[in-house]
Amino acid sequence: MARSSEATRHNILSCAIDHAAKVGLSGLTIGGLAEATHLSKSGLFAHFGSKEALQVSVIEAASERFVEEVVRPALKAPRGEPRVVQLFERWLSWALQQSAGCILTAASFELDDQPGPAREALVKSERDWLDTLAQAARIAQREGHFRADLDPEDFAFDLHGLMLSTHTAARLVRDPSAYDRAKRSFSRLLAASRIPPTP
């Protein structure tokens, strides 16, 4: 019974992620989700209790999916620069899909001024991602790939900016060079982070 309820919840959350990708996280309500999924409003209330709890669950589910598809596989790459590269490459494929990636990014700008549990869940997810990037840079320093005077948090800031710019170029402006620009920008960031060859 508990397992089947867990599976139901998982399916509902998948639908909710897709639905939120269309209407935005602020637009996600139990009533709207009921209509979109043909599930009963009372059943959804039984699962989530409130619109706010639904939003938090959707952010957590989208973050988990992101970790499963991007972070976890990338952490299997060798420590140092190869792992940084895998984090970027997997993020890039993720970002170019029409998937949960955009919910989290969109919500980062949607909810930045709206205090509450949804915002808190999003801040946690964002911090985890920035920490993952900074930690990968730190390991690349220890492995002797990146310069010792590189600030790992600055590296995460720059890499995250590159990702946000790719998002806008690809999805809003529909710049046909977005993908190539992202790759070139990442190459420049790597080159600037590496220990320069001794002359």
Place this chain on the structure above:
Amino acid sequence: MARSSEATRHNILSCAIDHAAKVGLSGLTIGGLAEATHLSKSGLFAHFGSKEALQVSVIEAASERFVEEVVRPALKAPRGEPRVVQLFERWLSWALQQSAGCILTAASFELDDQPGPAREALVKSERDWLDTLAQAARIAQREGHFRADLDPEDFAFDLHGLMLSTHTAARLVRDPSAYDRAKRSFSRLLAASRIPPTP
């Protein structure tokens, strides 16, 4: 009469920008704006005609404000690197205010998948801004400040990314170092864009 109607419209749009900063551009409706501003719904309908036309007017008004406060004063700086610096500095002060800047940025992620006139207005505003940044880089090349092999559109892509990352760091994560990180990241971008000193 025409002038007074123009002034009224201007005032309404100022309120609408503030209101959209709270509810998001998708959440902006004539009914909601009427409630927030204590103006009559029929009066607002007379001014804008539809929710969609209201959203387009708000995007255009916010873009105009951005051009007035950021772009136009920066264009008074000397051509080349000083102008690029002014564009960045003025953007940074703008971004750190609780103002229309966040409407345009938030809407870029909110509306990227929602076809329609609001999205078109936003794409135009975004393209203008990226073109302004690329053009400033191009002039810096002509003035002999930036490397001839720099791709001005890549420069705009990187600078825009830095700005989006600053937005997230300052407004979502509330990183107390967001401002300093943005400054350092901009210095790195400038250093990488300049003609290297001959050894």
